[in-house]
Amino acid sequence: MKRILILFVSMLTLLSCKPMTKQDSVIEPSSKTRMDVFAKDTVPEMVFDTTTKTIHIIVALCDNKNQGIVPVPEKIGNGQDPKNNLYWGALYGMKSYFKKSKDWTFIHSVEVNDTILERIVLKHKKSDFYLVADAYDGRRIKEATEIFLRSSAGLTKKVLPLEKDNIGIEGNAKLLGYIGHDGLMDFTLQEKFINEDGVKRDLIILACYSRDFFKPHLEKANTNGLLWTTGLMAPEAYTIHDALIGYINKESNDQIRLRGAQAYAKYQKCSLKAAKNLLITN
Numbered sequence: 714m715k716r717i718l719i720l721f722v723s724m725l726t727l728l729s730c731k732p733m734t735k736q737d738s739v740i741e742p743s744s745k746t747r748m749d750v751f752a753k754d755t756v757p758e759m760v761f762d763t764t765t766k767t768i769h770i771i772v773a774l775c776d777n778k779n780q781g782i783v784p785v786p787e788k789i790g791n792g793q794d795p796k797n798n799l800y801w802g803a804l805y806g807m808k809s810y811f812k813k814s815k816d817w818t819f820i821h822s823v824e825v826n827d828t829i830l831e832r833i834v835l836k837h838k839k840s841d842f843y844l845v846a847d848a849y850d851g852r853r854i855k856e857a858t859e860i861f862l863r864s865s866a867g868l869t870k871k872v873l874p875l876e877k878d879n880i881g882i883e884g885n886a887k888l889l890g891y892i893g894h895d896g897l898m899d900f901t902l903q904e905k906f907i908n909e910d911g912v913k914r915d916l917i918i919l920a921c922y923s924r925d926f927f928k929p930h931l932e933k934a935n936t937n938g939l940l941w942t943t944g945l946m947a948p949e950a951y952t953i954h955d956a957l958i959g960y961i962n963k964e965s966n967d968q969i970r971l972r973g974a975q976a977y978a979k980y981q982k983c984s985l986k987a988a989k990n991l992l993i994t995n
Contacts (some may be wrong), residue, residue, distance in 0.1 A: 759872040759874075759879065760872075760879065761872040761873075761878075761879035761880055761881045761885065762878045762879055762880065763881075764841060765841045765842070765843060765878055765880055766840075766841055766842045766843070766887045767842070767843045767844075767845060767873075767880045767881050767882055767885065767886040767887060767888075768842060768843070768844045768845070768886060768887065768888045768889075768890065768957065768960075769844075769845045769846075769847075769864070769882045769883060769886035769888070769889050769890070770807065770844065770845070770846040770847070770889075770890040770891075770892060770953065771846075771847055771849060771857050771860060771861045771864075771889070771890065771891050771892070772800050772801060772807050772846060772847065772848050772849060772857075772891075772892045772893055773800070773849050773851060773853075773854040773857045773858070773891070773892070773893030773894060773896065774792040774793075774794075774795060774798045774800055774801055774830070774848055774849060774850060774851040774893070775789065775790050775792060775798055775799040775800050775851060775893065775894065776790065776791070776792025776793075776850075776851020776852065776854070776894075777790035777791070777792075778792070778851075779792055779851050779852040779854070780792070780851055780854055780894045780896070780899070781894070781896075781898060781899040782894055785799055789803050791851075792850060792851015792852060793830070793850055793851065793852070795808070795830045795831045795848040798848070798851075799949075800848075800892055800893055800948065800949070800950075801831070801848045805949035805950055805951060805980070806949070806950060807833075807846050807848070807892060807950045808822070808831070808833050808846070808848070809950075810949070810950035810951060810954060811833070811835055811844070811846070811950060811954065812833075814954060815838075816837060816838055816839075816954075816958065817835040817836065817837055817838065817844060818835060818836045818837075818838055819833070819835050820834040820835060820836055820875070821833070821834055822834075825847070827850065828849060828850055828853045828856060829847045829848065829849055829850075830848050830849070830850050831847075831848040832845065832846070832847050832848070833845070833846050834873075834875065837961060839961075840961050842961055843875075843878075843880050844957075845873060845880070845882050845886075849893075854893065854894065854896040855896055855900055855902075857891075857893070857896075858891070858896050858897065858902070859902065859904070860883065861889060861891045862902070862904075862906045862927075862930050862931070862934070863883075863884070863904075863906060864883040864884045864886065864889050864914075865884075865889050865906065865914055865916055865931060865934050865936050866884070866906040866907060866908045866909075866931075866933075866934035866935070866936075867884040867908055867909065867910045867912055867914065867935075868884065868906065868909070869883045869884050870883055870884035870885045871883045871884075871885065872885060884910075884912075884914070886914070887914070887915060888914070888915040888916070888917065888939070888957075888960065889914055889915070889916055889917075890916070890917040890918070890919070890953055891916075891917075891918045891919070891920060891923075891927075892919045892920070892948045892950075892953065893919075893920055893948060894920060894921070895920035895921045895922060895923060895926050895927075897926035897927065897930075898921070898922070898926060902930065905933070906930050906931065906933065906934045907933045907934070908933065908934050908935035908936075911935070912935070913935050913936060913937055914934075914935075914936050914937070915936070915937045915939050915960070916931075916936050916937065916938050916939060916940075916941070917939050917940045917941070917953055917956060917973075918938070918940070918941040918942070919940070919941075919942065919946065919948035919952055919953060920942065920946070920948055921942065921944065921945045921946055921948075922942060922943065922944060922945070923941040923942045924938075924941045924942060924943055924993065925943075927941065928941075937966070937995075938994065938995055939956065939960065939966055939969050939970070939994055940952075940953075940956050940969060940970055940973050940992055940993075940994060941992075941993060941994075942991055942992060942993070943990065943991055943993055944990075944991055946977075946991055946992075947977075947981060949980065951976045951977070951979075951980050952973045952976050952977045952992070953973070954976070955972045955973055955975065955976035956969050956970075956972050956973035956976075958972055959971075959972045966994040966995060967994060969994065970989070970992055970993065970994040971989070973992050974988035974989045974991075974992045975988070977991070977992060
C-alpha cells in the first residue's frame with residue numbers, strides 16, 4: 714500500500730506543471746525575519762574559506778494555491794509547510810532524502826525568515842564540499858527563481874558563517890541548483906542576468922522544461938549546465954543526489970547526466986532511454 718501511495722504521488726508530480734491564469738498571482742516577500750546566528754547571510758566582503766566548496770540548492774516548495782500546478786494532495790502541497798512538503802520533508806524531498814544519505818553528514822537546520830522557511834547545511838563525508846539547501850515559501854517562487862538566476866551570473870554573493878568555517882553561498886557557491894515548479898512558465902522576468910566577474914558556475918535545474926524556460930535567461934550568465942530537462946518531470950531529490958556523486962568525483966558532464974538519469978529511471982519506473990531523453994547536459 715505504501716508503494717502504491719508513493720507511485721501515486723510521483724504521478725501527480727509529473728502532472729503538476731501548467732501555466733498560471735491571469736487571475737493567479739505570486740505574493741511578494743515581506744521584511745519580517747527570525748534569524749539564527751549560524752543562518753545569517755552576511756555582506757559579500759566577508760572573508761570565507763575558499764578551500765572549501767559549496768553546493769547551494771534553492772528549492773521552491775510545492776504550493777497548490779500559489780503556483781500554476783495541477784494540485785497534489787493537500788498535505789504535501791502546502792507551500793508554507795516545509796515539514797511535509799513534496800519537495801522538502803516528504804519521503805523523496807530534499808531534506809528527508811539527504812539526511813538519510815550515507816554520503817553526507819547533517820550539520821543543522823534553521824529557520825531563516827518568512828521567505829526561506831528552512832535552511833539545511835550538510836558536509837560531504839569524503840571531500841571538502843558543503844551543501845546548503847534553502848526551502849523557499851511556495852508563494853515566493855518568483856523570488857527563488859530570481860535569486861537562482863542572479864547567483865548563477867555572480868550578481869549576488871553571500872557568506873554563511875558556520876561554527877568552524879565561513880562558506881560561500883549564492884554566487885560564491887561552486888554549483889547552484891534549482892528544484893521545484895518551473896515558475897518561468899507563469900511569470901516573466903525583466904532583469905538581464907549578465908556575468909561580470911568571469912567566473913563560470915555549474916548548474917543543475919530540475920523543473921519541467923527547464924532548458925526551454927531557463928536557457929534564454931542564462932545566455933550571458935557564463936554557466937555550465939550540468940543537468941536540465943526537456944519535458945515534464947518529478948523534481949525529487951534522488952536525481953540531484955546521484956548527479957552530485959559524479960560531480961564531487963570530478964566526472965564529465967555526460968557521466969553526471971548518466972548518474973542522474975539512472976536514478977530517475979529507477980525511482981520513476983521508466984526506461985533509462987526515456988530518462989536520458991528527459992535529462993540533458995549543456
